[in-house]
Amino acid sequence: MTFDVVGTLIDFEGGITRCLEEIGREAGVAVDGEAALALYRAARYLPEAGLFPDDLERVYLEIAPRLRLPAEPAAGRRLRDSVRDWKAFPDSAEALARLSKRYRLIAMTNAQRWAFSHFSTELGEPFHAAFTTDDTGTEKPDPAFFEKVFAFVEAEGGSKDDILHVAQSQYHDIGISRRLGLANCWIERRHGLSGYGGTIEPQAFTQPDYHFTAMAALADAAERAEAA
Structure with missing residues (x-):
């Protein structure tokens, strides 16, 4: 098999949304999980996409403004590193x-x-x-x-x-x-x-x-x- x-x-959808929700709570912003996944999907398949999951750093910076999250490289690295958990x-x-x-x-x-x-x-x-x-x-x-x-x-x-x-x-x-x-x-x-x-x-x-x-x-x- x-x-x-x-x-x-x-459960990658759960992993992504949990991390984004945590960043949102710290920033005082509520994150809608399904909306975040739709934005992720669109960003992940742009022509400039890289290998997964390193590409999550780029994806985060792409979608953060739409979610009203801090568009900071450190937050992008945090999303990438959340993969370990x-x-x-x-x-x-x-x-x-x-x-x-x-x-x-x-x-x-x-x-x-x-x-x-x-x-x-x-x-x-x-x-x-x-x-x-x-x-x-x-x-x-x-x-x-x-x-x-x-x-x-x-x-x-x-x-x-x-x-x-x-x-x-x-x-x-x-x-x-x-x-x-x-x-x-x-x-x-x-x-x-x-x-x-x-x-x-x-x-x-x-x-x-x-x-x-x-x-x-x-x-x-x-x-x-x-x-x-």
Whole structure:
């Protein structure tokens, strides 16, 4: 199983909004979380965007005036550094531990390696292998990212036909994994919420092979399939 990390296993929207709300409280400003995520999404995908999460410093300075927050470089660094404390979704670590008993788990993240190291620790170090933007030189949904992983799997005696790709982002993962011929599983973390939050909206919705609203449900389904 290959996994997106940020947004699927790690609650990046909660991490961003908590930090911005803390800065706002200190400045005497109330921050609307969904509004902040919409501004983040627009800023994150500007042409001048850099690698995530170092790019959070630039993003903060871009969105701070719209949120009436202090447009200070130190606050931008604070948002970037908050990544070290971002939390996993409550069901992520336990579900990964269960899945790792039956499958090789491979992380595929658009985060840099330094950030992934914190995320992996938060998740209980469940991965057989991991690919970051530092390793691939690109970001999903670039097919080249996936090709790096396919080559690794093939070197271990498998093929891309053996992979189930698990992710929450329709734009970064579900659409491209379908086009590349992978089986996929959509973890709909924003179920019950409108819009796409901090994730770019896809041009078209891709119907996944499997659809759950939590990682625990995927682990349950895998165990049922194993027992059948």
